[in-house]
Amino acid sequence: MDFLLADGGGWVVVIYLDNAASSWPKPPEVAAKMEECLREYGANPGRGSHALSMKASRVIFEARRKVAGLFGVKNPDNVIFTQNATEALNLGILGLLKPGDHAITTMLEHNSVRRPLEYVRRERGVELTYVQADERGRLLAESVRNAIRENTKLIVVTHGSNLTGTLLPVGEIGAIAKEHGVVLMVDVCQTAGVYPIDVEAMNIGMLAFTGHKGLYGPQGTGGLYLHPEVELEPLMHGGSGGYSELLEMPKTRPDRYEAGTRNTVGIAGLLAGISVVESKGLDKIREHEETLAYQLHQGLEAIGGVTVYGPPLSEPRVPIVSFTVEGYESHEVGFILDRNYGICVRSGLHCAPVAHETIGTVEQGVVRASVGLFNTEEDVKALLDAVAEIAG
Ligand SMILES: Cc1ncc(COP(=O)(O)O)c(C=O)c1O
Structure with missing residues (x-):
């Protein structure tokens, strides 16, 4: 779902995929x-x-x-x-x-x-x-x-x-x-x-x-x-x-x-x-978020030059998908997604340095997309299209 964000001189459209940091927007x-x-x-x-x-x-x-x-x-x-x-x-x-x-x-x-x-x-x-x-x-x-x-x-x-x-x-x-x-x-x-x-x-x-x-x-x-x-x-x-x-x-x-x-x-x-x-019900929320996270994971894995971290698709995961794009620092990818596509994700080291050591991403960090209650399949598609363009 697109949201309008007040940004200094005007309004910009954003797609928010950083719910693991803080969920946004909040219910009214x-x-x-x-x-x-x-x-x-x-x-x-x-x-x-x-x-x-x-x-x-x-x-x-x-x-x-x-x-x-x-x-x-x-x-x-x-x-x-x-x-x-x-x-x-x-x-x-x-x-x-x-x-x-x-x-x-x-x-x-x-x-x-x-x-x-x-x-x-x-x-x-x-x-x-x-x-x-x-x-x-x-x-x-x-x-x-x-x-x-x-x-x-x-x-x-x-x-x-x-x-x-x-x-x-x-x-x-x-x-x-x-x-x-x-x-x-x-x-x-x-x-x-x-x-x-x-x-x-x-x-x-x-x-x-x-x-x-x-x-x-x-x-x-x-x-x-x-x-x-x-x-x-x-x-x-x-x-x-x-x-x-x-x-x-x-x-x-x-x-x-x-x-x-x-x-x-x-x-x-x-x-x-x-x-x-x-x-809304925990079961419904989980089903919604797991479905979107699955689509993200599957879509990102299909893009050449993209590596997805964490458990394989067959295993359950919290609705977080971390990835890197070959040839890019994770901060660069986060910056491009924000500036060129209006997509908010988190990039870098995620307050968990030993976890980065474990998965081998201390140097480049990762880009993390995380879904919440208000995200939609269109948000997932927008991120996948954007990453495909960056990686391509
Ligand atoms: C797994 C985990 N533990 C602890 C925290 C810290 O939460 P807070 O910043 O609300 O204290 C976070 C926040 O990112 C987290 O993801």
């Missing part, structure tokens, strides 16, 4: 609910007993319930709102790991997982093991089992790679984690709103999500589900609305991990975004 309901919050009740949630503060608190509670429902969380108080997935990942990793602990992660992780893990390795003497993936970005649950040691406290894996589109066997890894009494943390940035996720069935101890991708909320929203028996050191210390007499953060959730005023406007938008996802 999201902007409407954010505007309603700003205009009608945007007081401080949980910091007063007057009508507007109570209304703001109710909206945040409603959003917490919505997130809990989406991920099979029994008690919404175990959902902590953060400003993005990165903050949720830092809260979980820095809050759990202590000197002498061992953590396991994979070669496919985003820097939002890798950097906090490398930080606790450097600063706290936490031991860290990276589990290898093959050159298509696939990884066996058994290789996670083989990395477990006596002092392993945490396994952190992405559910879907933002580079290769690989879906990791989170259910199997969860069963292994449970067997060994290890906490499993899952980064669902690329799968929330598209794939079914159930923290109970998958034995997930911590789940980090972002609001601005497949949940169609605004940037500045995200959160962490925390299993009732997993305790963390808070990442931030400050006002939480209640228990003001205490010198430390309260013991109760979510207050313990939510220091400072929450992003009520953003959370109102996130609530609207998840409601849209629910009313």
Whole structure:
């Protein structure tokens, strides 16, 4: 679907294929609910007993319930709102790991997982093991089992790679984690709103999500589900609305991990975004996006000089297709697509340098096209025609 984008002096038509970075456009309901919050009740949630503060608190509670429902969380108080997935990942990793602990992660992780893990390795003497993936970005649950040691406290894996589109066997890894009494943390940035996720069935101890991708909320929203028996050191210390007499953060959730005023406007938008996802239905969204991603993958593979990365066509993938064009830096391809064809994709290294090492694209990076709710077959065709011209 073409969209008009206000660009300085005028309007230009764009085809947006960068939904893995941030979904766009947002459903109109999201902007409407954010505007309603700003205009009608945007007081401080949980910091007063007057009508507007109570209304703001109710909206945040409603959003917490919505997130809990989406991920099979029994008690919404175990959902902590953060400003993005990165903050949720830092809260979980820095809050759990202590000197002498061992953590396991994979070669496919985003820097939002890798950097906090490398930080606790450097600063706290936490031991860290990276589990290898093959050159298509696939990884066996058994290789996670083989990395477990006596002092392993945490396994952190992405559910879907933002580079290769690989879906990791989170259910199997969860069963292994449970067997060994290890906490499993899952980064669902690329799968929330598209794939079914159930923290109970998958034995997930911590789940980090972002609001601005497949949940169609605004940037500045995200959160962490925390299993009732997993305790963390808070990442931030400050006002939480209640228990003001205490010198430390309260013991109760979510207050313990939510220091400072929450992003009520953003959370109102996130609530609207998840409601849209629910009313469309995960199955329908997934079918739509997987169909377009399949067409993209198949079409790109048929163009001479184009290499597509990630799992083969016969295997499921999150709706992301990464590719390179022979003779071009990936940045050049991204630039030409933008300037000459009005197509928005991401190019370069995708915040996942070890994943690039794994698939052999550290030097040239990749061009990544990622589809969302509002993309159409015409968008796919436009990209394929453009790439064919560039490659030809
Ligand atoms: C797999 C993965 N993890 C983490 C993140 C970080 O998300 P945010 O920037 O919302 O914190 C992203 C975003 O690109 C991602 O794709």
